[in-house]
Amino acid sequence: xxxxxxxxxxxxxxxxxxxxxxxxxxxxxxxxxxxxxxxxxxxxxxxxxxxxxxxxxxxxxxxxxxxxxxxxxxxxxxxxxxxxxxxxxxxxxxxxxxxxxxxxxxxxxxxxxxxxxxxxxxxxxxxxxxxxxxxxxxxxxxxxxxxxxxxxxxxxxxxxxxxxxxxxxxxxxxxxxxxxxxxxxxxxxxxxxxxxxxxxxxxxxxxxxxxxxxxxxxxxxxxxxxxxxxxxxxxxxxxxxxxxxxxxxxxxxxxxxxxxxxxxxxxxxxxxxxxxxxxxxxxxxxxxxxxxxxxxxxxxxxxxxxxxxxxxxxxxxxxxxxxxxxxxxxxxxxxxxxxxxxxxxxxxxxxxxxxxxxxxxxxxxxxxxxxxxxx
Numbered sequence: 469x470x471x472x473x474x475x476x477x478x479x480x481x482x483x484x485x486x487x488x489x490x491x492x493x494x495x496x497x498x499x500x501x502x503x504x505x506x507x508x509x510x511x512x513x514x515x516x517x518x519x520x521x522x523x524x525x526x527x528x529x530x531x532x533x534x535x536x537x538x539x540x541x542x543x544x545x546x547x548x549x550x551x552x553x554x555x556x557x558x559x560x561x562x563x564x565x566x567x568x569x570x571x572x573x574x575x576x577x578x579x580x581x582x583x584x585x586x587x588x589x590x591x592x593x594x595x596x597x598x599x600x601x602x603x604x605x606x607x608x609x610x611x612x613x614x615x616x617x618x619x620x621x622x623x624x625x626x627x628x629x630x631x632x633x634x635x636x637x638x639x640x641x642x643x644x645x646x647x648x649x650x651x652x653x654x655x656x657x658x659x660x661x662x663x664x665x666x667x668x669x670x671x672x673x674x675x676x677x678x679x680x681x682x683x684x685x686x687x688x689x690x691x692x693x694x695x696x697x698x699x700x701x702x703x704x705x706x707x708x709x710x711x712x713x714x715x716x717x718x719x720x721x722x723x724x725x726x727x728x729x730x731x732x733x734x735x736x737x738x739x740x741x742x743x744x745x746x747x748x749x750x751x752x753x754x755x756x757x758x759x760x761x762x763x764x765x766x767x768x769x770x771x772x773x774x775x776x777x778x779x780x781x782x783x784x785x786x787x788x789x790x791x792x793x794x795x796x797x798x799x800x801x802x803x804x805x806x807x808x809x810x811x812x813x814x815x816x817x818x819x820x821x822x823x824x825x826x827x828x829x830x831x832x833x834x835x836x837x838x839x840x841x842x843x
Contacts, residue, residue: 469493469494469540469541469835469838469839469842470493470494470538470539470540470541471485471488471493471494471495471496471539471540471541471542471543471838472495472496472498472536472539472541472542472543472568473485473495473496473497473498473499473543473545474498474499474542474543474544474545474549474550474564475498475499475544475545475546475548475549475550475574476497476499476500476501476502476507476509476545477502477545477546477574477576477577477754478502478505478507478753478754478755479502479505479507479730479754479758480545480574480576480638480659480660480754481497481499481507481509481543481545482497482499482507482508482509483659483660483661483662483827484660484827484830484831484834485497486662486827487660487662487827487828487830487831487832487834488831488834488835490828490831491828491831491832491835493835496510496511496536496539497509497510497511498510498511498513498532498536499511499512499513499545500512500513500514500515500551501514504727504728504729505729505730505733506729506730506731507730511532511535513525513528513529513532513550513551514551515551515552522552522553525550525551525552526552526556529550529552529560533560533563533564536564536567536568537564537567537568538567538568539568539569540568540569540570540838540842541568541569541570541571541572541838541841541842542564542565542568542570542571542572543571543572543573543574543636544571544572544573544574544628544632545574545576545577546574546576546577546578546579547573547579547580547621547624547625547628547629548579548621548624549561553620554619554620554621554623554624555620557624558620558624558627561624561627561628565631569842570633570634570838570841570842571628571631571632571633571634572632572633572634572635572636572837572838572841573628573629573632573634573635573636574635574636574638575635575636575637575638575642575643575645575646575654576637576638576639576642577642578612578616579616579625580616580617580621580622580625580626581625581629581645581646581649582596582642582645583597583612583613583615583616583617584616584617584622585645585649586598586645587603587613587617589648591644591645591648592641592644592750594748594790594791595641595748596609596612596699596700596748597609597612597613599791606698606699607698608695608696608698608699609699612699629646629649629650632653633653633841634653634654634655634837634841635650635653635654635655636654636655636656636657636834636837637654637655637656637657638656638657638658638659639659639749639750639751639753640656640750640751640771640773640774640777641749641750641751643656643777644773655837656777657830657833657834657837658778658824658825658830658833659753659754659757659825659830660825660826660827660830660831661754661757661758661760661761661821661825661826661827661830662761662827663761663821663822663826663827664761664762681807681808681811682741682807682808682810682811684718684719684720684807685718685719685720685721686719686720686721686741686742686803686804686807686810687721687723687739687740687741687742688709688712688713688720688721688722688723688740688741688742688743688744688800689722689723689724689725689736689737689739689740689742689743689744689759689764690702690705690706690709690722690723690724690725690743690744690745691724691725691726691728691733691736691737691743691745691755692706692724692725692726692727693726693727694726694727700746700747700748701746701747701748701791702744702746702747704747704792704793704796705744705747705767705796706724706744707793708793708796708797708800709722709744709796709800710722711797712797712800712801712804715801716801716804719804720804723736723739723740725737733755734758737758737759737762737764738762740759740764741764741765741810741814742764742765742766742767742787742800742803743755743756743759743764743765743766743767743768744767744768744796745759745766745767745768745769746768746769747768747789747791747796748769748791749768749769750769750770750771750773750774751769751770751771751773751774752766752768752769752770752774752786753769756768756769756786757821757825759817760785760786760817760818760820760821761817761818761821761825762818763814763815763817763818764814764817765785765787765803765810765813765814765817766785766786766787766817767786767787767789767796767799767800767803768786768787768788768789769786769788769789770784770785770786770787770788771788774786778823778824780820780823780824783816783819783820783823784816785813785816785817785819785820786817786820787799787803787813
């Protein structure tokens with residue numbers, strides 16, 4: 469198959485492309501590398517700053533559009549698949565729809581339905597927008613509501629969702645949003661992670677690096693994106709981690725990274741035993757999954773629904789937290805006071821990725837979906 473992947477979120481499309489190519493398919497990734505993260509792509513569509521940057525990007529897209537025809541599958545990372553105003557994306561989407569066979573919309577992050585359903589139907593106990601039946605009042609959450617509700621972006625999302633051939637949700641949360649609205653075309657496929665050969669061991673391994681007694685200090689890592697800190701809850705998680713590192717200064721070492729390119733982020737994260745990630749999530753997303761593949765314990769989203777959708781009945785590697793300071797603090801404290809559980813959690817984290825997120829197996833799930841659409 470000839471497959472075109474448009475846009476990027478946290479290495480999803482770049483990793484999927486690698487898996488699809490290993491399986492013998494021809495893949496083109498067109499993206500801006502997800503801004504400063506700078507993930508790999510075949511055609512770069514990074515937008516420079518200012519109005520002139522928008523003009524340059526429009527000219528670049530106009531020049532490459534003839535190359536983006538004749539694909540069997542086109543997959544969008546998001547309705548906002550290029551860094552342009554939604555009004556400019558309508559004709560680009562319609563051109564691509566006309567000149568390619570089948571279209572897939574990724575339900576991988578922020579979009580109209582994620583906002584709308586979480587502030588109206590509220591299918592999740594908590595989310596980026598609600599805690600129970602109470603809407604969050606964080607300025608960042610309010611900005612996203614204004615950005616997607618009753619706007620051109622929202623209308624673009626609705627047109628694509630209704631018009632496309634399939635919708636793929638990468639996390640349980642997005643599946644819970646889209647599946648009731650589009651039951652016949654919504655599929656759950658886990659995010660792809662390229663496994664690290666150096667730490668690939670089965671759960672019963674006696675490998676010393678993973679099964680030996682844990683030695684302090686406990687190295688805790690948190691990555692901060694300033695523009696989304698309150699929205700993702702990293703402000704609360706950071707405060708809890710700072711208080712733990714103060715209270716247990718001889719047993720804990722805290723490392724904070726801010727808005728780093730992916731390669732630098734990975735280097736900083738590699739030294740950690742524990743990573744804090746996304747307070748309001750039910751599931752580990754790409755950054756957390758990447759950490760787990762390296763034997764790093766995730767403190768974040770590990771709700772029962774996450775394991776259920778994966779049909780995982782044995783492993784429980786994620787330290788699940790409720791969306792508040794006390795929960796994060798107490799779970800971190802439990803790790804500090806019970807270091808004997810750390811080697812098992814590290815080992816289970818790697819096994820969890822091997823079972824559910826191996827990029828080749830995930831790519832095979834996509835191939836099965838794509839092939840069924842082309843029949």
